[in-house]
Amino acid sequence: MNTILYPVLILGGLGAVFAILLSVASNVFAVEVDPLIDAIDNVLPGANCGACGYPGCAGYAKAVANGEASLTACSVGGEPVATKIGDILGTDAGDIEREVAVVLCQGDCETAKEKFIYDGIADCRSAASIQGGSKACSFGCLGCGTCVDACDFDAIEIVNGVAIIDKDKCVACGKCIPACPKDIIEFVPYDKEYIVKCMSTEAGKDVRQSCSVGCIGCQLCVKACPKDAITFDNFLAKIDYDKCINCSICAGKCPTKAIFPGMTKKEQMEMEKAKELEEEKIETE
Numbered sequence: 001m002n003t004i005l006y007p008v009l010i011l012g013g014l015g016a017v018f019a020i021l022l023s024v025a026s027n028v029f030a031v032e033v034d035p036l037i038d039a040i041d042n043v044l045p046g047a048n049c050g051a052c053g054y055p056g057c058a059g060y061a062k063a064v065a066n067g068e069a070s071l072t073a074c075s076v077g078g079e080p081v082a083t084k085i086g087d088i089l090g091t092d093a094g095d096i097e098r099e100v101a102v103v104l105c106q107g108d109c110e111t112a113k114e115k116f117i118y119d120g121i122a123d124c125r126s127a128a129s130i131q132g133g134s135k136a137c138s139f140g141c142l143g144c145g146t147c148v149d150a151c152d153f154d155a156i157e158i159v160n161g162v163a164i165i166d167k168d169k170c171v172a173c174g175k176c177i178p179a180c181p182k183d184i185i186e187f188v189p190y191d192k193e194y195i196v197k198c199m200s201t202e203a204g205k206d207v208r209q210s211c212s213v214g215c216i217g218c219q220l221c222v223k224a225c226p227k228d229a230i231t232f233d234n235f236l237a238k239i240d241y242d243k244c245i246n247c248s249i250c251a252g253k254c255p256t257k258a259i260f261p262g263m264t265k266k267e268q269m270e271m272e273k274a275k276e277l278e279e280e281k282i283e284t285e
């Protein structure tokens with residue numbers, strides 16, 4: 001009987017001693033948690049995407065609580081989250097302009113010419129390592145989907161050889177931007193409807209030889225804009241979104257349709273379908 005009882009008592013006693021020691025240690029070495037950090041962390045979306053520049057939502061919450069980060073840095077949460085953080089801190093987050101990522105290229109399989117057929121790994125960086133990629137335009141989207149893999153929100157799809165970002169799904173986390181070896185993905189304001197979807201700085205003659213929808217530097221958009229919102233530099237038109245009023249005059253003047261409405265993928269597909277039906281109707285008449 002004693003051979004069983006003694007070991008049990010000894011183990012029980014050791015367990016009690018260790019429990020006391022752990023309790024004391026937890027109090028002695030306890031790290032005080034700032035309730036403000038917890039409050040901020042609780043209103044964050046929990047995406048842990050790093051778009052704010054900090055290691056996850058907890059890191060961002062700590063930085064905001066310490067006054068080291070802006071209330072508006074969480075692009076995933078946007079204005080609603082910034083407002084909640086402002087309420088916690090007793091300050092006004094101010095107006096936040098939503099931004100979305102846009103692929104500044106329309107050179108798909110029908111409009112952009114190819115130098116060669118790429119049959120390697122489905123990765124834009126690998127494709128770009130071979131003569132800059134298969135596209136005749138050295139600025140063109142390679143369409144291998146590296147940006148698709150980088151997006152955690154299923155906002156990007158490859159349609160007919162070019163990446164298209166659905167602006168209603170995009171949260172501006174920015175992960176797609178460094179993933180693109182061509183550097184043709186940029187942020188633009190969500191509510192701006194017209195975008196120069198081209199990054200080529202080649203002369204118009206060279207652009208025409210490689211792509212039918214590229215900016216050829218004719219400057220018709222620059223001259224037509226009533227708000228002087230379009231500038232021209234290095235053979236490429238650029239829109240100043242602070243001045244742009246979405247009047248659409250530039251898009252109507254662009255001979256190559258390089259200035260394209262900032263639509264969702266669904267809207268783009270619907271527009272393309274309507275165009276095809278119109279062309280079919282004209283052919284049958």
